[in-house]
Amino acid sequence: MPEVVVVGGGLEGCATAWALTRRGITDVVIVERHTVGSGGTGKSSGIVRCHYGVSSLAAMATQALEFFEAHATEVGFRQTGYVVGVGPENVAALHASMADQRAVGVRTEDLSADEVRTLWPVADLAPFGAFAWEDRGGYGDAYRTAQFFAGVARRAGATLRQGATVAEILVERGRAAGVRLTDGTEIGADAVVVAAGPWSVPLLAAQGVDLPITVHREQIVLIDPGLDLGPVPVFSDLVSLQYVRPETGGEILFGNSDLAELEVADPDHYSDQATEAFLELTVEKVGTRFPGLQNASIASSYAGCYDVTPDFNPAVSATGVDGLIVAAGFSGHGFKISPSVGRLVADLVIEGSSSHPDIPESDFRLSRFAEGALLRSPHPYVGAGEMR
Structure with missing residues (x-):
């Protein structure tokens, strides 16, 4: 019987499987209804940054950054740097947040508008009051990262069952005891970790566990800049609420930060395609912020x-059922903190804290x-408010 079913x-x-096997728990089964990374993982915009106002999230991101740096080739991590800009009304909050980030190990510093202009020469920076810079930031490939985690876990002894859908979490005498698949197969375990994004909700609800998640469709647009931009960093614009990052092949990935x-x-x-209205929004926001892209x-x-929670932050937690742990509700932040999430879940399984x-x-x-x-x-x- 496996010790843990994920x-x-x-x-x-x-x-989670990667972190458990690194801790010596190798009798792990990952159950995936389709294939690895086929859900929200494959649609991630892949940004890596540590800029969070919540200190524990900033700590998770900076711990995870060490993983991305160590495995850059395998997971497609490109360390382009990350810049975030705010309007005059948010300068004090930016600096206070940066101080808290430094306290947990984030390497972040102030940049002047002139310095940002050298990084993004096509941008209009007039509306900004201040900028923060992370030279270790960048972007990666969430699908490749999931495959890497799965591959390392399997080589350590974990089992991956793809094309297998969990119908029910098994509970015996108030404790998680495994899962039942839709074909009737039962997999017993000492602990169950539910990390199925929005599909976690009904599985947990059947055991009386309320996971408050709203599913939000997030649209992404890839832009041909019409010129060679060179090595531009990720840019998070908290004035017009958008983010852009370079893409392999010279394109720009655009996302809307207004949630x-x-x-x-x-x-x-x-x-799975952007609407006409969103394309118009893209043209408006990108055209306004980057007038040099003529x-x-x-x-x-x-x-x-x-999978969005009420505070836009995840639940990585024990539940009311012994041996049943949830890791869901990542609200768009799961990629950059995923190595730390795995470690935290492993802690909860092994030590409970x-x-x-x-x-x-x-x-x-x-x-x-x-x-x-x-x-x-x-x-x-x-x-x-949703940019923590």
Whole structure:
């Protein structure tokens, strides 16, 4: 009988198996209904940054950054740097957040508008009041990262079952005892980790565990800049609420950072292309911020789904059922913290608490939603509340 069954073969599930095997728990089974990385993982925009107002998230991101640097080739990590800019009303919050980030090991510094202009010469920087810079930031490939986690775990002894759908979590005498698949097969285990994104909700609900997730369709547009931009960094614009990053082949990936209104979707049935309205928004935002891209054009688009919690932060937590752990609700942040998520879940399985002093498990407890104790930045950005 396996010690741990992991439900979900996306980033977080595979990271969990990777972390468990590194801790000596090699009798692990990952159960994935399709193939590794076939859900939200394959639609990630892949940005790597440590800029979080919540200190524990910043600590998770900076710990994970060491993984991306160590395995850059295998996971497609490109260390382009990351710059974030805010309007005058958010300068104080930016600097306070940066101070908290440095306290947990983030390497972040102020940049002047002139310095940012050398990085993004086609940008209009007039509306910004201040900028922060992470030279270790960049972007990677979430699909390749999930495959890497799964490959390392399998070589260490874990088993991967693809094309297998979990129908039910088995509970005996108040403790998780494994899972039942839709074909009736039962896999017994000492612990069950549910890391299935939005599909985690009904599995947990059947055991009386409420996971408050809203599924949000997130659209992405790839832009042909019409010129050779050179080695530009990731740019997070908290004035017009957008982010852009370079893409292999010279394109630019655009995403909308305005999540004040969610586009509720069915994760099994949604359009995987950007709408005309979103394309128009893209043209407006990119054209306004980057007037130097005079010959830019839309190259392609796609869409994925975020599993969004009430505070836009994940639940990585024990539940009301002994031996049942959840890792879901990543709200678009799962890629950059995935190695740390795996480590935290492994801690919860083995010790029941976090081994990292800057990443207390209490921050990510599932019960905080029912308690009304949401995980929020102490230095929120006016007009950009979802950017933690």
